[in-house]
Amino acid sequence: MRPNKKDELVRKALTVFYRDGFHATGMDKLVAETGVSKTSIYKHFRTKEELIVAVLKLRDENFRAWFEARVDELADTPADKFLAAFDALGEWFEEDSYRGCMFINAGAEYQCKDDPIRMEAAHHKQVLLDYFTDLARQAGARDPEALGCQILLLKEGAIVMSSLMGTTKPACDAKDTARILLDHALKG
Amino acid sequence: MRPNKKDELVRKALTVFYRDGFHATGMDKLVAETGVSKTSIYKHFRTKEELIVAVLKLRDENFRAWFEARVDELADTPADKFLAAFDALGEWFEEDSYRGCMFINAGAEYQCKDDPIRMEAAHHKQVLLDYFTDLARQAGARDPEALGCQILLLKEGAIVMSSLMGTTKPACDAKDTARILLDHALKG
DNA sequence: CTCAAGGTGTACTGATCGGTAAACTTTTGC
DNA sequence: GCAAAAGTTTACCGATCAGTACACCTTGAG
Numbered sequence: 001m002r003p004n005k006k007d008e009l010v011r012k013a014l015t016v017f018y019r020d021g022f023h024a025t026g027m028d029k030l031v032a033e034t035g036v037s038k039t040s041i042y043k044h045f046r047t048k049e050e051l052i053v054a055v056l057k058l059r060d061e062n063f064r065a066w067f068e069a070r071v072d073e074l075a076d077t078p079a080d081k082f083l084a085a086f087d088a089l090g091e092w093f094e095e096d097s098y099r100g101c102m103f104i105n106a107g108a109e110y111q112c113k114d115d116p117i118r119m120e121a122a123h124h125k126q127v128l129l130d131y132f133t134d135l136a137r138q139a140g141a142r143d144p145e146a147l148g149c150q151i152l153l154l155k156e157g158a159i160v161m162s163s164l165m166g167t168t169k170p171a172c173d174a175k176d177t178a179r180i181l182l183d184h185a186l187k188g
Numbered sequence: 189m190r191p192n193k194k195d196e197l198v199r200k201a202l203t204v205f206y207r208d209g210f211h212a213t214g215m216d217k218l219v220a221e222t223g224v225s226k227t228s229i230y231k232h233f234r235t236k237e238e239l240i241v242a243v244l245k246l247r248d249e250n251f252r253a254w255f256e257a258r259v260d261e262l263a264d265t266p267a268d269k270f271l272a273a274f275d276a277l278g279e280w281f282e283e284d285s286y287r288g289c290m291f292i293n294a295g296a297e298y299q300c301k302d303d304p305i306r307m308e309a310a311h312h313k314q315v316l317l318d319y320f321t322d323l324a325r326q327a328g329a330r331d332p333e334a335l336g337c338q339i340l341l342l343k344e345g346a347i348v349m350s351s352l353m354g355t356t357k358p359a360c361d362a363k364d365t366a367r368i369l370l371d372h373a374l375k376g
Numbered sequence: 377c378t379c380a381a382g383g384t385g386t387a388c389t390g391a392t393c394g395g396t397a398a399a400c401t402t403t404t405g406c
Numbered sequence: 407g408c409a410a411a412a413g414t415t416t417a418c419c420g421a422t423c424a425g426t427a428c429a430c431c432t433t434g435a436g
Contacts (some may be wrong), residue, residue: 021297023211026423037385038425048424099299107352108296109209111287122352149361153345160344164295164310173337177369184368215394225414226395236394 006044009036014055018102022052022109022117049117052106056120059102064127078139079186082132082151082178089155090171093162100163104156128152141185150181194232197224202243206290210240210297210305237305240294244308247290252315266327267374270320270339270366277343278359281350288351292344316340329373338369 012034016025027048031038045051067088074084092098099105103121110117132155133148141147158174161167200222204213215236219226233239255276262272280286287293291309298305320343321336329335346362349355 019299021211021299023209024297027425028422037383039386039427040384042425043383046425100296104292104348104352105296107348108288108293109211111207111209113354118352122354125349125352146361146364149358150365153342153349153358153362153365155345156348157341157343157345160292160295160348161313161341164291164306164313166301166310170337170341173334174341176334177338177341180369180372181365184372214392216392225416227397227416228414230395231413234395 005036009034009041009044010051010054010058012036013051014058015097017052017055018059018099018105019097022106049115053116053120056103056106056117056124060120060124060127063102063124064131068131078135079182081135082139082182083175085132085151085155086158086171086175086178089158089162089174090168093158093168093171098163101156101159104159125152125156128155136185139182139186141182143185147181147185151178154178154181193224197222197229197232198239198242198246200224201239202246203285205240205243206247206287206293207285210294237303241304241308244291244294244305244312248308248312248315251290251312252319256319266323267370269323270327270370271363273320273339273343274346274359274363274366277346277350277362278356281346281356281359286351289344289347292347313340313344316343324373327370327374329370331373335369335373339366342366342369 013030016030016033020029027038027041030036030041034041041051045054067085070088070091071081071084074087075081103124106117107121112118129148129152132151133144136144136147136151139147154174154177158170161170201218204218204221208217215226215229218224218229222229229239233242255273258276258279259269259272262275263269291312294305295309300306317336317340320339321332324332324335324339327335342362342365346358349358
């Protein structure tokens with residue numbers, strides 16, 4: 001299997017895992033949906049867990065690339081980017097294929113603390129925290145670490161609520177809240 | 189099986205499902221851990237899904253009873269209760285058995301919109317939203333619905349982050365954030 | 377061409393999945 | 407006491423789980 005074939009396998013597996021969940025997706029279903037035989041899959045990944053980790057790494061890459069690019073498209077100044085982040089989230093929530101945050105979902109299914117899958121999820125959230133903290137610093141916030149934390153809490157809360165309630169409203173609620181926090185962090 | 193035996197089954201099943209997840213918990217494990225035979229379980233619940241719904245109803249009852257009681261213990265005025273809510277959350281995060289929010293976890297594993305399990309999770313969040321909105325009204329917030337939403341977003345975000353990162357810090361971060369939002373909602 | 381090397385599909389492993397049939401034990405009503 | 411009803415246990419169902427043995431086929435080198 002050529003390297004790009006391997007990438008294609010991970011890409012297709014990502015779709016299936018995100019749509020149906022991790023435990024609910026058997027290797028046989030993966031074979032049927034990716035068109036790659038089980039033997040070939042196990043040539044590149046020793047276990048299902050290893051495949052899932054590869055899928056999550058791709059997801060992290062894809063999501064952050066999309067998110068940060070979209071935020072940059074929607075706003076010019078660091079302060080505006082905070083608000084635009086929630087517009088971008090709102091667009092995500094509207095997609096038919098939206099199933100919440102894949103890393104939150106992964107963490108829900110793999111509760112063991114030292115599980116590589118869970119660690120991948122934790123890493124994703126840490127990188128997002130760094131992104132928001134950096135943005136807060138650029139915006140000139142009094143306490144960038146605090147503002148970064150706050151925005152991330154709002155983002156995660158909005159994802160959970162939009163996913164469970166099936167509404168995009170949490171994106172708006174979170175944006176309104178972010179505006180208050182932003183004003184508070186920048187004023188005087 | 190006496191009715192209280194049925195309750196005991198649900199109570200023990202709750203522990204196992206919360207600890208290990210839903211798909212990862214087979215009926216055989218449930219038999220081993222509850223001491224109730226499979227036939228007896230299926231006398232009271234036609235399917236695993238029905239049992240899970242019963243478990244979630246109990247969890248909703250238990251969690252909200254504990255949470256609201258703890259908030260009332262920690263604070264007297266409605267405004268202070270908002271802040272105390274995050275102290276209560278912090279205590280929850282510290283428990284060894286803490287595995288995040290069982291309803292978020294359930295929603296992650298059962299993505300089909302009309303699944304009774306998912307609907308139970310959505311119901312739990314709606315009831316919490318009503319609780320916070322009511323508290324906001326009592327506190328005299330300018331826009332109680334908005335403040336209720338905001339606090340709920342913070343709570344869900346704190347749960348997700350504390351669970352994935354293995355820290356109780358999000359409870360403090362969320363409390364600090366809540367203070368800002370509360371001031372904003374109450375000021376002239 | 378031949379031949380070796382490596383990727384691929386078929387068919388299978390034992391274990392476990394959710395769920396059930398039927399024999400057995402306990403409780404209940406009279 | 408005595409039978410019916412209710413609850414429980416054992417043993418099992420076909421399906422699916424993650425993972426593998428092995429034969430087959432394609433490909434590139436000489």
